[in-house]
């Protein structure tokens with residue numbers, strides 16, 4: 279997109295937000311300032327030096343310190359993905375060039391069988407890149423990554439194993455986040471013609487549908503299985519406040535993940551689950567006025583309880599896709615309201631902060647007191663994706 283068109287688009291989006299909603303503090307969003315701020319934040323990502331051991335993951339603000347990780351970290355693929363998406367939003371070639379450099383540094387992960395996070399890593403980098411840079415090398419990496427991920431499938435349990443740690447306590451743990459790795463498998467079948475990947479992904483979604491949800495359609499975080507008979511042994515949490523609580527990002531992974539599963543299978547049960555969890559989330563009595571959740575719905579409400587902008591961005595993006603299948607206006611309206619609130623001075627990182635991030639106020643791991651109320655790379659990824667989806671959704675209308 280040309281720069282002028284981009285400014286008009288962002289300006290329109292912000293103006294809509296300013297008219298439609300106030301922030302949680304009741305302040306009007308300043309469209310002019312927030313507009314310039316977003317573009318300035320983009321420049322921070324471009325200026326960040328390329329280094330295989332320094333993928334930016336998050337940032338503490340007091341004092342300012344960037345948390346850098348190597349490609350094996352589950353979050354590494356998001357930064358290349360952010361650069362690809364800014365290229366899509368702005369049309370500026372320098373973002374594409376940087377995206378290609380960072381994406382190339384991820385290629386070792388196609389062989390990493392110690393993790394289920396293959397989709398986050400490879401699909402958010404190589405998969406995103408393939409949309410704007412058609413080439414066989416990216417396709418080969420995606421297919422090899424799918425093969426590696428499928429080594430974690432257990433046919434007794436009918437699921438892909440999530441974590442290897444805590445193996446003495448959790449025989450076969452599966453987390454709701456794992457739904458996000460299925461897009462890689464579905465796409466690998468489309469690229470290669472090998473239906474194995476699609477079948478494993480669909481089965482993983484079916485087993486998750488059967489076991490991960492509560493009667494109110496909120497999701498557990500971790501379900502632990504018996505590897506011999508496939509029975510459920512435990513339903514617990516790792517990043518929520520307690521086992522029966524609703525960890526906000528987990529609800530987001532469920533809404534988004536089952537929407538993806540529907541995209542590829544057209545299985546109505548997957549769509550129904552995505553809608554049911556979306557309804558639970560959007561109508562929750564403990565969701566703050568601006569639609570940006572506390573990091574767990576069961577935390578006490580109030581100004582001192584940290585939010586999770588990453589959950590908000592992820593849900594906003596997922597709801598734009600859910601709207602495209604259902605045409606239910608409430609999804610599009612909610613997604614737009616949340617996106618506009620994120621795209622304001624309340625959630626955009628200040629110009630004075632020198633780090634390769636866009637949004638503030640995300641929470642990584644509340645119970646471990648880790649990455650509390652910080653800029654986090656995956657919040658930016660889903661925020662940018664939501665901006666792109668909003669753009670194509672408004673073109674269709």
Ligand code: GLY
Pocket residue numbers: 352455517527642
């Ligand atoms: N997959 C880890 C997280 O959502 O924090």
